[in-house]
Amino acid sequence: MASDGLRGTLKESLHDELTGAVREDDQALIKFHGMYQQDDRDRREERSAKKLEWLYSYMLRLRLPGGFMTGEQYVGLHNIAGEHSTGVIKITTRQTIQLHGILKSHVKPTIKAFNTIHLDSISACGDVNRNVICAAHPKFSPIHEEIFAYADKISQMGLPKSKGYYEIWLDEKPLLDTKEKEEVEKDPLYQNRYLPRKFKVAIAIPPNNDVDVFANDLGLIAIVENDKLIGFNLAAGGGLGATHGNAQTYPRLGSMLGFVRGEQNTLKAVLEVITIQRDYGNRSDRKLSRLKYTLDKMGIEAFREELEKRCGFKLEEPKPFTFTRRADDYGWHKNHEGKWYYTVFVESGRITDDEKVALKTAMLEVAKTGKVNFRFTCNQNLILSDIAQKDKKEIEKILEDFGIIAHTDNAGAVRKSAIACVAFNTCSLALAEAQRYLPSLITKIEPILAKHGLENDEISMRMTGCPNGCGRPYAAEIGFVGTAYGRYNLHLGGDREGFRLNKKYKENIDEPAILKELDELFEKYSRNRQSGETFGDFAVREKLVTI
Ligand code: SRM
Ligand code: SF4
8 A cells, every 4th residue: 555654645745724634545544543434414415505515524443452442531532522422422333432423624633632641543444454352241251351461462463563543643753764664663464465354253152142253254262261361263355345245245254273382372363364464365356355254255264375385384174162142231230249230221332411311411421430440332332340348339329310321220131132233323334223213112112012021121333324334234033224315125034142043034224114123023023932932043943043
């Protein structure tokens, strides 16, 4: 990439006050710095009618391995969101934070402000190793911290060596001497070409699969024996993006490569999976360039052989493991060290104050106590963690006073396990609404569930505004995939643990048709399901879809 170490002409683009946009080449470059140029799609027509350019702004995504920040950092985030963006703190499906609506003149101050609280956005987007996600719930395992540290190490290992970010956004002294630049920025992993496409790594700690490990280019499944982490099963080639009408594209779950023992070998294997994708991935068609296509082209055996050759060791047979859950465990729980944590329900990951609940103000009050850490989950929720027994009452009082406990307790089972992607008004690829619509659709679905006695059934329901799959709809029991404004493909038959993709059941249907279909489906399910059978399993057994 002729980007001058990800610098391009960004400095010039930023100084151009005639437009809210950056130059075309820089639009691809800024992704490597963790941001996208967007425009307010609700206002396109109005702006065009007035002969104004579209209302351009930037979405900035943080690199936050394992989704962790301190209370102090959260206070900083809150203030930065208020000063520079729409104010909504958006938790993503990869357990980090996005801010939207940042005007061009605010981008640099935003990144600088994040830097003062030791947060950055390097590689949060772009054709590199993305935010590394890790099981969020500290309760589940005494080895959580150890595994969490892997997320950070893998993230560090996947950072580009370019100093462009520091020069452009943080005003660090430029490396003017070409030789010095070559020396410092020599990048054995990305060389001068980066990856053919984005690359995603997730780490799961069984029995919880809250990270949806098989939806990632590379999934690591922690294997614990006698309370000790001995290594990881590796699953490669997951990825959910597809394009309507292009049969060459498809969602795919990761395939098991084998087991790798110990930290050194694990990090080596992760690195070499990335180098295989760098060297063999399709660089001529971006639609067919993710690792899943590379792997299907090479075949799993050849891929494993190549990996073993590059690693210099053999992978062992995968170790047995089970997943029992993907949803978050809301409310109060105690972890293995006796510390408390509280999982807050955040509808569609949007931390904001609305007519129902002052979530954003409440979270700020909690953060200001300095007695809580923040952990974001891949289900777009928030865990207030590491709370000492002596501080629990104080935190609980804030949560009660602001109605957060009632908000979390009273939300229905389907609503609490639902996921929606951003879609309108910022996502340039959206064909239909998602996060602005799913909550109201669920309000209409809830009485139907109640009518069939299913109101406590945790059926996973996920919606995206297009087939790219950002809300992982293909791995849900019920998936809605946007096809056009107000219309969705209805997918059925995923399982609850993330081992099975669903299939399309109905195409391009609108809200009345969705509600009618679900009414009929729930009626059949409540009448014919076997004991303990989930809706997804029922859909497969009844052959509503062929998996
Ligand atoms: Fe995504 C592109 C939002 C998780 C698959 N995704 C986008 C863009 C940047 C649109 C664009 O290219 O212009 C969206 C920005 C919307 C906005 O206004 O904020 C966007 N993706 C999101 C987020 C914010 C959805 C959310 O509501 O949480 C998630 C941010 C994750 C993060 O923090 O890094 C998000 N995206 C995912 C996931 C889920 C996951 O990773 O677990 C997927 C499916 C898994 C996968 O990667 O296959 C996903 N996003 C895509 C794709 C399809 C990629 C492909 O292989 O075809 C695109 C389009 C693309 O890359 O060309 C995309
Ligand atoms: Fe945008 Fe499509 Fe991703 Fe939703 S699934 S955020 S509409 S790219």
